Each structure stands twice: as structure tokens, then as C-alpha cells.
Amino acid sequence: MIFNLANPLRFQRLIERIEPITLNIAITLLLVGLFFCFFGSPPDYLQGETVRIMYIHVPCAWFSLMIYSIIALCSIFSIVFKHTLADLISRSCAPIGACFTLATLLSGSIWGKPTWGTWWVWDARLTSELVLLVIYLGLILINNAYEDKSKADRYASILAIIGIINLPIIKWSVDWWSTLHQPASISKFSSPSIDPSMLLPLFIMTFSFFFFFISILLVRVRGEIIQRKIEVIRFNRMA
Amino acid sequence: MNYFLDFINSGDHFSYVLSSYLIVFFIIFLIFILSNTKTKKLEKEFVNLIKNEEKK
Numbered sequence: 001m002i003f004n005l006a007n008p009l010r011f012q013r014l015i016e017r018i019e020p021i022t023l024n025i026a027i028t029l030l031l032v033g034l035f036f037c038f039f040g041s042p043p044d045y046l047q048g049e050t051v052r053i054m055y056i057h058v059p060c061a062w063f064s065l066m067i068y069s070i071i072a073l074c075s076i077f078s079i080v081f082k083h084t085l086a087d088l089i090s091r092s093c094a095p096i097g098a099c100f101t102l103a104t105l106l107s108g109s110i111w112g113k114p115t116w117g118t119w120w121v122w123d124a125r126l127t128s129e130l131v132l133l134v135i136y137l138g139l140i141l142i143n144n145a146y147e148d149k150s151k152a153d154r155y156a157s158i159l160a161i162i163g164i165i166n167l168p169i170i171k172w173s174v175d176w177w178s179t180l181h182q183p184a185s186i187s188k189f190s191s192p193s194i195d196p197s198m199l200l201p202l203f204i205m206t207f208s209f210f211f212f213f214i215s216i217l218l219v220r221v222r223g224e225i226i227q228r229k230i231e232v233i234r235f236n237r238m239a
Numbered sequence: 240m241n242y243f244l245d246f247i248n249s250g251d252h253f254s255y256v257l258s259s260y261l262i263v264f265f266i267i268f269l270i271f272i273l274s275n276t277k278t279k280k281l282e283k284e285f286v287n288l289i290k291n292e293e294k295k
Contacts, residue, residue: 039243049245049252056263099270103263110259114252209267216271223278226285233288 011085012225015218022218026211033208036201044198050114051198057107059206060100063213064132065167067097071139072164075157084228087153090160091143092220096213098136105129116180124173125181128166135163149231 037055044051074090077083108126109119120126139156146152174183194202247253 038246039240042242043245043249049249050255052246052256053259056260060263095274096270099266103266106262106266107259110255110262114255212267212271216274219271219274219278223274223281226278226281230281230285230288233285233292 009225012222015222019215019218019222022211022215026208026215029204029208029211033201033204036204041198041201042195047115050111053107053111054198055201055205057104057111058202059209060104060107061129062206063209064097064101064104064129065170067093067100067213068132068136068160068163068167071097071160072167075160078153078157079161087149087157088221088224088228089217090156091153092217092224094136094139094143094156096216096220098133098140100209100213101129101133101136105133112180121180123179123181124177125170125179128170128173131166132163132170135159135166149228 033055037052041052041055043049071090071093074086074093077086078090105126108129112121113119138159142156142159143152146155173179174181246256
């Protein structure tokens with residue numbers, strides 16, 4: 001099954017079937033999530049109403065890391081097995097990951113103003129997340145810098161693998177250094193230090209963002225497959 | 240409903256929350272629309288290329 005899907009053309013057929021389903025699930029979950037965010041969850045005793053920013057900031061932060069992990073895995077797969085589909089997924093993920101990272105930084109900055117009294121501070125968590133955005137931008141630049149796509153994919157894979165070092169720094173920066181950013185509240189699912197009335201909208205929004213990510217990824221992968229087909233036709237014409 | 244009414248009347252906090260939601264959704268919908276537009280454009284280009292190939 002997996003090896004069947006590793007063929008870009010079969011994968012494209014599967015994408016065309018899944019794409020509208022994922023988008024519909026994402027929109028439905030978003031509407032349900034927004035209802036729970038504003039009607040079903042109480043304000044925080046300390047942060048007040050600004051705690052509602054958490055329901056979009058935290059999923060964005062999780063996805064900024066998850067998407068990078070996917071890129072890193074695909075890059076390793078691409079370098080070891082030289083598989084086109086890994087390159088296509090990696091290439092398609094980079095702009096989505098950059099958007100989620102930018103959303104994390106902006107929503108976090110807006111949350112920081114009423115909570116910490118400042119928009120930005122060069123704190124370990126914030127700085128490492130900014131470094132992640134720079135790495136994403138680097139990947140996008142490399143992917144678009146070369147006409148020879150295989151060369152671009154190889155260089156982007158190398159950068160993505162080097163950039164893995166930033167992931168544990170982002171995750172554990174709040175434990176390793178004294179930071180203004182609070183430590184993780186949902187590190188243990190058995191006893192999270194967050195009330196269930198706040199946990200529910202957080203998880204619904206996370207699932208909604210997950211399906212949005214899948215939906216956007218499928219559209220972009222389909223585009224990349226078509227672009228490669230166009231290049232093959234043009235190459236054959238020239239030959 | 241009480242939570243929502245309290246939120247609407249929360250003054251400064253309301254604007255912080257609203258602006259963060261608007262920015263995040265704007266970014267996500269922007270990447271979604273840009274990705275869709277790019278793919279549709281490529282699909283069109285591909286169909287045209289195939290048509291030209293068939294004519295030849």
C-alpha cells in the first residue's frame with residue numbers, strides 16, 4: 001500500500017479524492033472550535049480574557065515544529081533513497097511551516113503585550129522560534145533559487161537536516177534557560193496543568209489546524225506533481 | 240453565553256484577542272488561497288500543453 005502510494009501519479013489520484021474531505025473536516029472543526037473558544041471556556045484567573053489567544057497560538061506553535069519534523073524526515077529519506085515524493089512533500093511543506101511559524105510569532109507577540117508588558121523579548125523560546133522562521137525562509141529560497149530541481153532539493157535537504165538541531169532547543173529552551181515564556185502546560189496527557197474546559201477547545205482547534213495543514217499540503221503536492229509533468233513535457237520537446 | 244458577553248466587554252483584552260485571531264486566520268487563508276491559485280494555474284498550463292502536444 002505505502003509503496004503503491006510512493007508513485008507520484010497514484011498519490012495524485014489519492015489526493016484528488018481526499019482533498020475536499022479534509023477541507024470540509026477542517027472548516028467544521030474550526031466552527032465548533034471557535035464556539036468552544038468563545039462560548040464554552042472561561043477566562044483565566046490571572047491572564048483574564050487574553051488566555052483565549054492560547055487556542056490559536058499553541059496549535060500554530062505545535063504545527064511549526066511538526067511540519068519541520070516532516071521536512072527533516074523527508075530530507076533524510078530523500079538523501080538516503082533519492083525518492084521524488086519525499087522531495088515533493090518537503091518542498092510543499094516549507095511555505096506552510098513558515099506561515100504557521102509566522103502566525104505563532106505574531107500571536108505570541110500580541111499575547112505577550114498584555115501578559116508580559118512587551119511585544120518582544122530576546123528570550124530563548126522566542127529567539128529559537130524566530131530562528132526556525134529564518135530556516136523555513138532559507139528552505140523556500142533554496143527551493144526557488146535553482147533551475148535544476150534535484151540540485152535545489154539536495155541543498156534544501158542538507159539545510160533541513162542541519163536545522164533539526166533547533167527543534168530540541170525550541171522544545172526545551174524553557175527548561176534549560178530562565179525564560180519569560182512559561183513552561184509547557186500539556187507535557188503530560190495524564191495530568192495536564194490545564195482545566196478540561198480549556199483543554200477541549202485547544203484540542204478541537206489543533207485538529208482543525210491539522211486538517212487545514214493536510215488540505216493545503218495536498219493542494220501544494222498536487223501542484224508540484226503537475227509542475228514536474230510540465231517540465232518533462234518541455235524537456236521532451238526541446239530534446 | 241456569559242463567557243462571550245464578558246469577553247466582548249473586556250476592553251483592551253478584546254482587541255488583543257480579536258487581532259491575534261484575525262492575523263492567524265488571515266495567514267492560514269492566505270497560504271490556502273495562494274496554494275490553490277498556483278495549482279489551478281499549473282493545471283491550466285498542463286492542459287494547454289497536452290492539447291498542443293495532441294495537435295502536433
